[in-house]
Amino acid sequence: MVKPLLQPGSILDGFRIEEAVHIGGMATLWRVSRPGTAMPMLMKVPKFGEGADPAAIVGFEMEQMILPRLSGIHVPKFVAAGDFAVQPYIVMECVAGKTLLPRLPDLPLPYAEVADIGVRIAMALDDLHRQHVIHLDVKPSNIMIRSTGEAVLIDFGLSHHDQLPDLLQEEFHLPYGTAPYMSPEQLLGIRNDPRSDLFALGVLLYFFSTGVRPFGESETLRGMRRRLWRDPVPPRRLRPDYPAWLQEIVLRCLESEPAWRYPTAAQLAFNLSNPSAVKLTRRSERMKQDPLTTVLRRRFNKDLTRSIAKPALAAQLSSAPIVAVAIDLMEGSASINDALRITAERILATLPSARLACLNVLKQSRIAIDFTLDEHGHNKQVDRLVALKHWAEPLKLEDTSLTVHVIEAVDTAAAILEFAHLNHVDHILIGARQSSLLRKLLGSVSAQVAAEATCTVTVVRPSHIEEEKPSSGDYPAPKESVA
Amino acid sequence: MLIAIFADIHANRQAFSACLAQARNHGAKRIVLLGDYVGYGADPEWTVTTVMDLVDKGAAAVLGNHDSAVSNPREQLNLEAQVVIEWTRGELGASQRQFLAGLPLTLNDSDRLYVHAEASNPKSWIYVASTAEAARSLADTPAHVTFCGHIHQPALYSMSATAKMTAFTPTTDVAIQLLQGRRWLAVLGSVGQPRDGNPAASYVMLDTEKRELTYCRAPYDVEQAAAQIRKNGLPTWLADRLFVGK
Numbered sequence: 172m173v174k175p176l177l178q179p180g181s182i183l184d185g186f187r188i189e190e191a192v193h194i195g196g197m198a199t200l201w202r203v204s205r206p207g208t209a210m211p212m213l214m215k216v217p218k219f220g221e222g223a224d225p226a227a228i229v230g231f232e233m234e235q236m237i238l239p240r241l242s243g244i245h246v247p248k249f250v251a252a253g254d255f256a257v258q259p260y261i262v263m264e265c266v267a268g269k270t271l272l273p274r275l276p277d278l279p280l281p282y283a284e285v286a287d288i289g290v291r292i293a294m295a296l297d298d299l300h301r302q303h304v305i306h307l308d309v310k311p312s313n314i315m316i317r318s319t320g321e322a323v324l325i326d327f328g329l330s331h332h333d334q335l336p337d338l339l340q341e342e343f344h345l346p347y348g349t350a351p352y353m354s355p356e357q358l359l360g361i362r363n364d365p366r367s368d369l370f371a372l373g374v375l376l377y378f379f380s381t382g383v384r385p386f387g388e389s390e391t392l393r394g395m396r397r398r399l400w401r402d403p404v405p406p407r408r409l410r411p412d413y414p415a416w417l418q419e420i421v422l423r424c425l426e427s428e429p430a431w432r433y434p435t436a437a438q439l440a441f442n443l444s445n446p447s448a449v450k451l452t453r454r455s456e457r458m459k460q461d462p463l464t465t466v467l468r469r470r471f472n473k474d475l476t477r478s479i480a481k482p483a484l485a486a487q488l489s490s491a492p493i494v495a496v497a498i499d500l501m502e503g504s505a506s507i508n509d510a511l512r513i514t515a516e517r518i519l520a521t522l523p524s525a526r527l528a529c530l531n532v533l534k535q536s537r538i539a540i541d542f543t544l545d546e547h548g549h550n551k552q553v554d555r556l557v558a559l560k561h562w563a564e565p566l567k568l569e570d571t572s573l574t575v576h577v578i579e580a581v582d583t584a585a586a587i588l589e590f591a592h593l594n595h596v597d598h599i600l601i602g603a604r605q606s607s608l609l610r611k612l613l614g615s616v617s618a619q620v621a622a623e624a625t626c627t628v629t630v631v632r633p634s635h636i637e638e639e640k641p642s643s644g645d646y647p648a649p650k651e652s653v654a
Numbered sequence: 655m656l657i658a659i660f661a662d663i664h665a666n667r668q669a670f671s672a673c674l675a676q677a678r679n680h681g682a683k684r685i686v687l688l689g690d691y692v693g694y695g696a697d698p699e700w701t702v703t704t705v706m707d708l709v710d711k712g713a714a715a716v717l718g719n720h721d722s723a724v725s726n727p728r729e730q731l732n733l734e735a736q737v738v739i740e741w742t743r744g745e746l747g748a749s750q751r752q753f754l755a756g757l758p759l760t761l762n763d764s765d766r767l768y769v770h771a772e773a774s775n776p777k778s779w780i781y782v783a784s785t786a787e788a789a790r791s792l793a794d795t796p797a798h799v800t801f802c803g804h805i806h807q808p809a810l811y812s813m814s815a816t817a818k819m820t821a822f823t824p825t826t827d828v829a830i831q832l833l834q835g836r837r838w839l840a841v842l843g844s845v846g847q848p849r850d851g852n853p854a855a856s857y858v859m860l861d862t863e864k865r866e867l868t869y870c871r872a873p874y875d876v877e878q879a880a881a882q883i884r885k886n887g888l889p890t891w892l893a894d895r896l897f898v899g900k
Binding site for chain 2: 228232235236239256335336337340
């Protein structure tokens with residue numbers, strides 16, 4: 172079959188070719204238009220034929236499989252794919268703006284900006300992972316920021332879809348990826364661990380905040396493999412004013428063992444957007460790399476260099492949810508708070524990697540000016556944080572899996588919903604309001620949360636018999652209804 | 655067009671009925687049958703009559719080794735299967751035996767090839783159990799997609815333009831785009847005797863316009879199918895295994 176000529180002005184399957192915006196080694200990107208479609212579009216045309224890199228072809232095939240299945244704001248919208256026998260191509264949304272690549276001359280960036288970019292990328296990765304895809308090539312040139320602020324991940328040529336054939340898995344024996352950003356497990360040929368993307372994001376955060384790549388730029392397999400046993404120079408060594416919380420986050424992302432990193436991108440985003448809630452471990456204080464003895468022990472430890480079977484992507488994500496517990500600290504809420512604690516305990520018992528975020532909404536009045544101090548001169552915010560920690564104390568949680576938040580808002584339900592949305596919360600636990608008079612006057616917060624939340628909501632009530640008793644050490648059995 | 659493809663029905667009336675109903679519900683317009691209509695199960699007469707009826711209405715059907723064994727005593731089967739085939743011969747009428755004997759080993763439809771086992775030598779009934787057999791099968795035929803059964807475990811193989819192979823265990827109900835740049839071998843699970851640990855009946859749906867293949871599962875009344883096997887005095891393991899999909 173005769174291949175259609177691609178040049179400005181020619182028409183292919185109804186798409187008018189406008190101009191070449193990028194001519195690369197593996198593909199050419201054309202700006203295209205089509206009558207009736209207002210969205211700016213790009214056509215990606217792979218370079219096939221003599222001398223073409225087989226990886227380019229397979230990468231294009233992977234993208235052709237994966238992109239049509241993705242949706243949402245964090246990926247370019249898929250429009251059409253071309254017939255392989257005539258002219259292979261993919262037409263997708265042309266995302267306005269630039270990638271993060273042009274930011275490299277500005278490095279290092281201010282810490283707050285690095286964290287802000289990190290949150291956006293982690294949110295995008297969380298969205299992608301929930302759609303069964305691991306990107307496996309997270310780097311500045313594959314990330315764009317929309318004018319509305321959301322990060323967009325582009326180029327799925329090296330990606331792995333949990334429910335589709337992985338054409339790269341068996342095709343090549345060499346690891347595929349971008350050398351400075353590739354995780355240790357990727358170097359060992361493992362392509363099904365979502366935490367590989369968190370490692371790459373850790374490299375990006377380290378690079379953007381210090382101006383130095385944590386594992387250098389070596390492209391030889393030997394040079395790249397060093398990251399299996401050699402930890403990076405702690406960022407504080409490079410910038411003395413480096414915040415402890417950021418070092419904690421970045422070094423946790425860069426752990427060589429995936430299990431020591433954040434379990435999900437949502438949990439990483441949560442920490443990046445709540446620096447004060449980051450539990451500081453020894454990582455945050457480190458000024459030096461691990462001593463040579465430790466490095467040598469790792470170097471010759473076969474356990475670190477063998478590949479391990481990983482659970483399915485979806486199973487791993489759902490085992491590490493973010494659970495938000497909305498706690499009312501008003502008088503008379505003790506029995507319901509006990510019931511909430513029992514429900515939380517049950518969830519944590521089955522999902523040890525879950526993370527609990529305890530919320531309390533400090534109601535602001537619509538008109539009057541609110542004072543931080545109550546009539547006795549206590550700081551209301553601080554009092555409530557103490558009360559939330561007290562509520563959670565019997566759960567005996569590690570600080571890394573518990574955070575407490577007091578939010579000031581006029582509308583309680585809206586504040587809980589917004590918190591859940593912003594932090595990619597998977598499950599909200601909330602008590603049903605007890606007093607029927609108050610409920611009549613104010614409406615039910617739990618009903619509104621259950622109706623409008625985009626995640627699972629469990630509305631908890633104490634049992635009627637236990638309600639009569641003053642609640643103390645004995646936990647009443649909660650009644651649950653899941654909305 | 656949506657094509658529903660079934661393999662290894664093995665005289666399991668309950669399983670095949672459930673699959674047909676589900677596939678029609680999903681909008682299947684054409685039916686393809688990949689052989690082994692009889693053997694192991696207790697309803698050969700109903701199954702072959704149903705298959706004949708479907709073929710009359712335009713379905714495509716190929717021959718399986720158990721079907722061949724009905725009239726060909728030289729066909730090698732394991733002991734349990736041999737016992738059931740001897741019983742099956744007595745259950746089938748002349749027209750049904752004639753129908754089975756007249757089935758082709760392979761059928762071509764557009765760029766698709768239908769066959770019961772490995773396609774390079776369909777008469778030898780070789781299992782496609784790994785990329786090695788899949789590669790041999792794909793190398794020997796020009797079809798873009800080959801569909802086969804025989805092994806009772808679903809798998810999807812592909813061969814790239816540079817003859818590199820990939821293997822994949824399909825996820826139920828997730829459509830897979832059969833990219834045109836490579837060639838595919840879809841191994842179907844079994845309708846009447848699944849052996850992949852899932853007792854639900856297994857089949858596939860192909861969307862020819864979108865070039866999308868979906869592996870489907872239909873739950874069915876296993877108790878009833880097993881009871882029929884026991885009632886007819888067939889080996890009890892053939893009833894027991896249906897509950898566990900082994």
